[in-house]
Amino acid sequence: MPLLPDPIHMVMARQLSYLISQSRNIVRPWWLRQSYHNTPDLLHTQLQSLIDQIEQENETLVPTERFDQIVLAYGLCSNSVIGLCSRSLPVVLPRCDDCIALLLGSAERYQHFFQKLPGTYWYTTGWIEQGNPPCRARYERDRAQYVELYGEENAEYLMEHQNHWLHNYQNCGYITCPLGDLPEHIEFAKQVSRDFGWTYQEIPGDLAYLSRLINGPWEDDQFLVCPPHSKIEADYTAQKFHSIPWNPETAGA
Numbered sequence: 729m730p731l732l733p734d735p736i737h738m739v740m741a742r743q744l745s746y747l748i749s750q751s752r753n754i755v756r757p758w759w760l761r762q763s764y765h766n767t768p769d770l771l772h773t774q775l776q777s778l779i780d781q782i783e784q785e786n787e788t789l790v791p792t793e794r795f796d797q798i799v800l801a802y803g804l805c806s807n808s809v810i811g812l813c814s815r816s817l818p819v820v821l822p823r824c825d826d827c828i829a830l831l832l833g834s835a836e837r838y839q840h841f842f843q844k845l846p847g848t849y850w851y852t853t854g855w856i857e858q859g860n861p862p863c864r865a866r867y868e869r870d871r872a873q874y875v876e877l878y879g880e881e882n883a884e885y886l887m888e889h890q891n892h893w894l895h896n897y898q899n900c901g902y903i904t905c906p907l908g909d910l911p912e913h914i915e916f917a918k919q920v921s922r923d924f925g926w927t928y929q930e931i932p933g934d935l936a937y938l939s940r941l942i943n944g945p946w947e948d949d950q951f952l953v954c955p956p957h958s959k960i961e962a963d964y965t966a967q968k969f970h971s972i973p974w975n976p977e978t979a980g981a
Contacts, residue, residue: 739827739854740801740854741858742905743933744757744801747935758778758782760775768806768808771805779812779813779814782817783798797817797820798820799941799942800820800821801822802822810961810969815956823835823949823952823967823968824838831903832931835937848900851916851917851920856917898927900918900924900926904930904933906932
């Protein structure tokens, strides 16, 4: 069962690797680059390309080694999953907005904290150690590059424009890892809170949603199972998306 994790420099690598090692299913993971997440259209293209590659490879395997389904550790992710289609394998994905719900344990729990702590920017161990999250060092590094390229005055303007979004947040939400946290990661999140004037909030992480994604069962209210010859279509409800029939021949594929 191939697994395509959220592509933020493998921010869920610890959780997914642990769950895969404990699963009764045989899981083969694929990892995508972080930069795709910043360009939803490109992420969509990469996901579709990988689905196509997996299905093509599956046809070459002996029956006992073939995949049963493709599991995406993605939520809606800026509509990157909308329009994805399959020819021969079911595609499974969680009904949530993004990876924060997966790390918190459920879409419902994410909505709870979204309402309880509006204006929260989320940090995790994986995001801190493998990504490039907002912090003072990143701010200073970007500013130094702009000064070198465009001069002091232009650098100030560019930094103000680039970081205007910071004013939309009031909280730093650090999602703990059930497998253990490193003290320096917690201190990193606390320092970000001090530097940006945010309130530090520490929220326990939960592996339940990721575990169900890998192991099943895939209840319809929590997951979409898009069957072969189907396409993922937007559903502007709590369900996030649904599948519709799709014929690769009439679609020109």
